[in-house]
Amino acid sequence: MDKNQELYYDEINSLRKFRAKIETHAIYKEDLDAFSDEYEELVAQAKVITRVSDRLQKKLDNANMQIREQNEEIKDKNVQLADTVTQLAKAKVGRKASTILLTVAVVLFILEQVFLEPIIDQFFDTQFISLGVLGVLFLIIKFSEGALESYFMNREKKKILENEKNNTLDVSKS
Numbered sequence: 416m417d418k419n420q421e422l423y424y425d426e427i428n429s430l431r432k433f434r435a436k437i438e439t440h441a442i443y444k445e446d447l448d449a450f451s452d453e454y455e456e457l458v459a460q461a462k463v464i465t466r467v468s469d470r471l472q473k474k475l476d477n478a479n480m481q482i483r484e485q486n487e488e489i490k491d492k493n494v495q496l497a498d499t500v501t502q503l504a505k506a507k508v509g510r511k512a513s514t515i516l517l518t519v520a521v522v523l524f525i526l527e528q529v530f531l532e533p534i535i536d537q538f539f540d541t542q543f544i545s546l547g548v549l550g551v552l553f554l555i556i557k558f559s560e561g562a563l564e565s566y567f568m569n570r571e572k573k574k575i576l577e578n579e580k581n582n583t584l585d586v587s588k589s
Contacts, residue, residue: 429453500575508567512560520556527552 433450436442527548535545 426453426457504568504571504575505564508564508571511567512563515563516556516560519559520552523552523556524549 429450433442433446436446527545531548532545535548
């Protein structure tokens with residue numbers, strides 16, 4: 416016998432007895448009064464159960480709504496976090512690329528002044544060629560900066576993806 420049948424065993428048994436009395440035409444006023452009282456009690460119990468169920472459903476609906484709101488908030492925070500991480504990575508990469516290129520620029524400037532400048536002065540009478548060489552070096556360094564930043568940014572993205580992949584694997588193992 417399952418729990419639902421146990422729960423209503425007395426009521427079902429009472430209903431069977433009442434129907435048996437109807438079939439045999441052996442119904443008395445006391446039987447009708449008893450059956451009416453049992454029915455009234457069942458209706459009162461059903462009202463209580465319905466109220467409790469309605470309150471529980473309302474609490475559940477409110478909890479689900481809060482969960483949805485919190486999930487939306489978490490999604491928004493994750494987007495903000497991803498943007499912040501990207502901005503930090505760009506700043507880090509930009510600083511790294513600038514440092515490298517500044518070092519290269521200083522070395523190239525020194526090399527140009529020490530080795531190339533005397534050769535230019537020996538063969539040419541004008542300073543414009545030396546300035547032109549410095550301008551070309553500046554342009555090469557300036558355009559190399561973007562390429563170097565892109566290279567470092569791609570490396571950062573790969574690191575982030577590997578970390579996420581490792582974290583996902585660690586979580587799934589748990």
